[in-house]
Amino acid sequence: MLVGTVLQRICGTGVGLIVAPTFAVLLGGSHGVLVTNMTTFVSGLLLTLALWREANWRQWLGLCAAGALGTIPGALAVRYTPGPVLQLVVGGVVLLAMAVILTGVQGRRRSGRGVTALAGGAGGLLNVTAGVAAPAMVVYSRITRWDQREYAATMQPVFMTLAALSLGAKALVGGVDPEPAPGPWLFAGIAATVLAGIAVGTPLARRVPAERARTLALVLAGLGAVVAVVRGVLGLLGG
Numbered sequence: 001m002l003v004g005t006v007l008q009r010i011c012g013t014g015v016g017l018i019v020a021p022t023f024a025v026l027l028g029g030s031h032g033v034l035v036t037n038m039t040t041f042v043s044g045l046l047l048t049l050a051l052w053r054e055a056n057w058r059q060w061l062g063l064c065a066a067g068a069l070g071t072i073p074g075a076l077a078v079r080y081t082p083g084p085v086l087q088l089v090v091g092g093v094v095l096l097a098m099a100v101i102l103t104g105v106q107g108r109r110r111s112g113r114g115v116t117a118l119a120g121g122a123g124g125l126l127n128v129t130a131g132v133a134a135p136a137m138v139v140y141s142r143i144t145r146w147d148q149r150e151y152a153a154t155m156q157p158v159f160m161t162l163a164a165l166s167l168g169a170k171a172l173v174g175g176v177d178p179e180p181a182p183g184p185w186l187f188a189g190i191a192a193t194v195l196a197g198i199a200v201g202t203p204l205a206r207r208v209p210a211e212r213a214r215t216l217a218l219v220l221a222g223l224g225a226v227v228a229v230v231r232g233v234l235g236l237l238g239g
């Protein structure tokens with residue numbers, strides 16, 4: 001959480017990418033995604049408070065309105081999907097994000113409400129099933145050639161809102177077993193860690209290039225993603 005928050009403060013993404021595969025391995029598929037959603041909500045909220053002046057709130061509204069449409073089917077998928085399969089999903093989504101970001105593919109510039117709706121819907125679906133909306137958001141930022149500074153600031157309320165929608169959808173459809181549920185102490189621990197990450201990441205944001213921080217986030221996330229995929233395969237094989 002600490003490393004992810006530092007990197008997210010610098011380049012706009014990091015928490016979900018690093019935390020999702022780690023928690024999927026430590027806590028299992030559904031609970032790992034649940035705690036990841038809790039973490040991205042807290043980190044997004046605190047980073048929004050720090051960066052709200054730089055955010056594009058019109059873009060936030062468009063992405064999150066579309067993202068809401070992907071949460072209910074995603075929550076139902078989580079409810080009826082075995083834990084090992086969710087571990088595979090989490091690992092696969094993070095590895096996909098690595099491929100997209102590290103290759104730096106942009107393609108022809110596109111924009112419009114349809115592109116925003118598609119990116120938001122995909123982000124909502126990925127967030128509720130894998131805890132990571134970053135792949136859809138990164139692709140969207142590349143094809144729209146979004147300014148990095150504004151993108152990094154706007155992603156914080158986007159991630160916060162999508163996490164809240166994911167948690168609400170799972171509560172509505174019973175997407176996570178109540179036992180063993182994370183204890184209330186977890187919120188305090190997450191908040192303290194995120195605040196420490198913001199304190200470390202704020203001065204670094206002025207010195208460390210965003211691309212370098214994003215690459216480091218993807219490399220670290222990739223290591224966890226590979227472990228999550230291996231654990232998922234072993235779980236399906238009964239190992």
